[in-house]
Amino acid sequence: MEFRFSEDQLRLRDHVRDYLAKAHPPERLRALDAAGGRDNAIWSGLVELGLPGLLVPESNGGLGLTLLEATLIGVELGRANVSEPLADTAFVAAPWCVRKGEKSYLEGLASGDVTLALTHDINPWVADLDTAKGVIAHEEILLTRPAPKQLNSVDPLRRLFASGELDGGDDPILLDLAALTSAAQLVGAAERMLEMAADYAKTREQFGQPIGAFQAIKHHLANVALAIEFARPPLWRAAYTLDRGQGLAPLHVSVAKVAAGDAALLAAETAIQVHGAMGYTYEVDLHYWMKRAWALIGAWGDRTFHLKRVDDAVIGGTLPLGPDATFISEAPHA
Amino acid sequence: MHLAFTPEQQAFRTEVRAWMEAHAPKFRDLKTLECKEGFDAHVAWERELASGNWGMVTWPEEYGGRGLDLIRWLIFEEECYRAGAPLRANQNGIFLLGPTVMEYGTPEQRARFLTPMAKGEIMWCQAWSEPGAGSDMAAIRTKAIRDGDHYLITGQKTWSSRAAFADWCFGLFRTDPESKRHKGLSFILLPLNTPGVSVRPIRQLHGDTGFAEIFFDDVRVPVENRIAAEGEGWNVAMATAGFERGLMLRSPARFQAAAKRLVELYRANADRAAPGLRETVLKCWMDAEAYALNTYMVAASIQAGGKIGAEASLNKIFWSELDRSLHRAAMSLLGSHAELRPQTGANEWLDGYIFSLSGPIYAGSNEIQRNIVAERMLGLPR
Numbered sequence: 001m002e003f004r005f006s007e008d009q010l011r012l013r014d015h016v017r018d019y020l021a022k023a024h025p026p027e028r029l030r031a032l033d034a035a036g037g038r039d040n041a042i043w044s045g046l047v048e049l050g051l052p053g054l055l056v057p058e059s060n061g062g063l064g065l066t067l068l069e070a071t072l073i074g075v076e077l078g079r080a081n082v083s084e085p086l087a088d089t090a091f092v093a094a095p096w097c098v099r100k101g102e103k104s105y106l107e108g109l110a111s112g113d114v115t116l117a118l119t120h121d122i123n124p125w126v127a128d129l130d131t132a133k134g135v136i137a138h139e140e141i142l143l144t145r146p147a148p149k150q151l152n153s154v155d156p157l158r159r160l161f162a163s164g165e166l167d168g169g170d171d172p173i174l175l176d177l178a179a180l181t182s183a184a185q186l187v188g189a190a191e192r193m194l195e196m197a198a199d200y201a202k203t204r205e206q207f208g209q210p211i212g213a214f215q216a217i218k219h220h221l222a223n224v225a226l227a228i229e230f231a232r233p234p235l236w237r238a239a240y241t242l243d244r245g246q247g248l249a250p251l252h253v254s255v256a257k258v259a260a261g262d263a264a265l266l267a268a269e270t271a272i273q274v275h276g277a278m279g280y281t282y283e284v285d286l287h288y289w290m291k292r293a294w295a296l297i298g299a300w301g302d303r304t305f306h307l308k309r310v311d312d313a314v315i316g317g318t319l320p321l322g323p324d325a326t327f328i329s330e331a332p333h334a
Numbered sequence: 335m336h337l338a339f340t341p342e343q344q345a346f347r348t349e350v351r352a353w354m355e356a357h358a359p360k361f362r363d364l365k366t367l368e369c370k371e372g373f374d375a376h377v378a379w380e381r382e383l384a385s386g387n388w389g390m391v392t393w394p395e396e397y398g399g400r401g402l403d404l405i406r407w408l409i410f411e412e413e414c415y416r417a418g419a420p421l422r423a424n425q426n427g428i429f430l431l432g433p434t435v436m437e438y439g440t441p442e443q444r445a446r447f448l449t450p451m452a453k454g455e456i457m458w459c460q461a462w463s464e465p466g467a468g469s470d471m472a473a474i475r476t477k478a479i480r481d482g483d484h485y486l487i488t489g490q491k492t493w494s495s496r497a498a499f500a501d502w503c504f505g506l507f508r509t510d511p512e513s514k515r516h517k518g519l520s521f522i523l524l525p526l527n528t529p530g531v532s533v534r535p536i537r538q539l540h541g542d543t544g545f546a547e548i549f550f551d552d553v554r555v556p557v558e559n560r561i562a563a564e565g566e567g568w569n570v571a572m573a574t575a576g577f578e579r580g581l582m583l584r585s586p587a588r589f590q591a592a593a594k595r596l597v598e599l600y601r602a603n604a605d606r607a608a609p610g611l612r613e614t615v616l617k618c619w620m621d622a623e624a625y626a627l628n629t630y631m632v633a634a635s636i637q638a639g640g641k642i643g644a645e646a647s648l649n650k651i652f653w654s655e656l657d658r659s660l661h662r663a664a665m666s667l668l669g670s671h672a673e674l675r676p677q678t679g680a681n682e683w684l685d686g687y688i689f690s691l692s693g694p695i696y697a698g699s700n701e702i703q704r705n706i707v708a709e710r711m712l713g714l715p716r
């Protein structure tokens with residue numbers, strides 16, 4: 001039992017964080033928003049870091065790492081609000097291909113030349129369908145698809161398309177991988193919104209002092225820190241158990257997604273409150289993170305869906321409960 | 335990262351479980367720790383634990399421990415709660431003072447204080463708060479004036495848990511009468527039967543005498559009862575508070591056991607549960623899990639040489655508010671039965687709910703903890 005990341009894992013995380021802080025500042029988001037579409041320069045940078053191949057086996061040109069590293073980096077993608085389809089393609093499509101034995105795409109995925117879009121019955125949309133080489137639909141990869149019809153998301157940086165006659169299916173592996181990645185990004189978005197609000201509270205003055213000296217502001221922000229602190233450990237457990245394909249992984253993913261979504265929603269509502277009217281503008285960067293959070297909270301199983309899965313195990317199911325049950329990997333059958 | 339117990343850890347669990355199964359049942363349904371009879375029964379449990387060498391498994395063997403790591407300690411706690419074993423009468427000693435003496439005590443002090451603690455021979459209470467120094471602990475006024483190789487203590491402490499039944503107290507006293515605030519305080523231990531000490535029990539919300547005032551009237555205490563240097567008391571006390579909030583005082587097993595009981599209560603009363611309560615029950619279970627997972631992370635980090643900083647404050651807020659939510663949900667499920675006490679035995683949910691209301695107050699109120707989080711973790715101005 002050792003619930004801790006290795007130094008290497010944390011170094012990788014820091015490396016990606018530093019890179020994104022420099023290469024992917026909020027100005028990038030504003031430029032993307034103004035131009036629409038995607039930015040090849042951002043994608044090339046992510047490719048140079050090797051991120052598209054993070055989960056592709058080394059024999060297929062990837063880094064051969066695990067969902068633990070992917071989840072650590074997923075948090076960083078959320079912090080930086082990366083909008084390129086990296087998470088979908090590298091942290092969902094690639095491990096999905098590995099598990100399904102779809103070897104022919106792995107090299108293209110690892111090199112960043114190929115992206116795959118994801119369809120699933122749980123979502124009424126497909127993200128980044130127009131630029132994808134193929135689309136995972138109902139347990140197979142389709143190379144031809146209907147002409148994409150774009151949908152409007154509240155998040156100006158998401159590119160969503162109608163699923164049309166694509167039959168998504170209900171592949172549980174795809175769902176769990178994507179829900180895990182969404183949870184990671186939600187935690188990252190929550191962290192960043194907390195930082196933005198704390199920074200603002202240190203500089204904005206009213207009544208002759210920084211608003212951060214007011215206790216109401218302190219306590220609001222402490223509540224966000226609390227929600228984030230306790231959303232992280234379930235996220236790591238979900239990544240660990242899903243990576244190993246443990247029987248309880250879907251339950252753990254659901255617990256993680258609920259906690260991450262709750263933390264992100266609280267962070268968003270608190271951050272706008274702390275910013276005052278500034279927070280209600282399009283000019284302050286905060287809105288990009290709020291909107292991403294609203295989108296991801298509903299994506300890949302909304303709160304109701306995931307709570308229901310928890311409910312089926314905890315109240316309705318046979319999950320062992322109590323002090324010695326936290327690290328069991330399989331639930332006994334009814 | 336490795337999220338499974340090793341065969342050795344599993345074997346340890348089996349060993350604890352077998353011992354608990356053989357010894358804990360005799361100690362079920364004790365009266366509460368907050369009355370003399372209940373306290374004595376809990377002290378008997380401390381001695382029973384000591385007889386099996388289970389007093390404090392993480393301490394070195396020379397002090398009555400087993401020299402085990404924090405993961406073993408968590409397993410031990412899990413098995414205690416799983417077996418329905420009593421709470422620890424000496425919790426202020428073993429969980430707060432113990433680690434403090436280990437870190438700041440001299441070798442003589444360690445041998446003198448830790449071993450009897452692990453053996454359940456001396457029960458400890460904490461004497462920090464005063465009528466004028468609650469949240470603002472730096473306002474402490476009780477004086478300990480140096481007189482040769484003794485201190486003369488005069489003043490008053492209050493809210494000291496189980497002081498009415500305990501043997502010794504560890505307190506924070508002003509050794510420099512000219513000093514202000516955090517300076518000039520010292521951390522001193524003394525027996526409550528020292529001449530000049532009087533203890534006046536205070537009835538708590540539930541009616542029992544859970545805590546007490548302690549009056550000091552020219553009480554002579556030898557200088558060797560001081561932990562760390564004179565005037566260093568504040569830093570020592572902050573370390574103790576870190577143990578209290580961070581890892582030791584409320585082990586996750588406590589809330590996981592309660593969450594399990596809550597789910598069972600819900601199942602039995604689902605047909606009459608308020609809409610929305612189902613979600614509350616699930617949230618309590620998820621939070622108890624999150625707290626357990628977080629504790630395993632903290633334990634791993636400490637074992638790798640890390641320290642607990644202001645996160646200890648997040649921890650304290652989390653467990654105390656989880657405890658209140660858990661018991662509030664149970665009270666709601668019990669509905670019109672919630673107020674009733676059975677003729678014999680206890681209404682555990684009612685007593686637990688009442689006690690849960692003190693969690694956000696003791697060990698530093700949650701308002702103070704939120705200030706600490708905002709100022710030390712988020713860097714907001716004081």
Ligand SMILES: Cc1cc2nc3c(=O)[nH]c(=O)nc-3n(C[C@H](O)[C@H](O)[C@H](O)COP(=O)(O)OP(=O)(O)OC[C@H]3O[C@@H](n4cnc5c(N)ncnc54)[C@H](O)[C@@H]3O)c2cc1C
Pocket residue numbers: 459460461462463467468469470492493494495496545692695696697698699700701702705
């Ligand atoms: C069950 C129980 C057991 C206890 N056991 C012990 C013990 O064994 N030993 C011991 O020494 N003490 C013990 N205490 C005392 C405990 O540590 C104090 O109650 C606590 O520190 C709060 O102090 P106070 O009660 O004086 O409240 P106050 O400090 O008067 O606070 C009252 C209210 O004001 C708020 N407040 C105060 N200052 C601020 C601020 N700066 N910002 C925002 N809000 C503020 C508090 O949060 C609280 O809500 C115990 C208390 C309880 C309830």
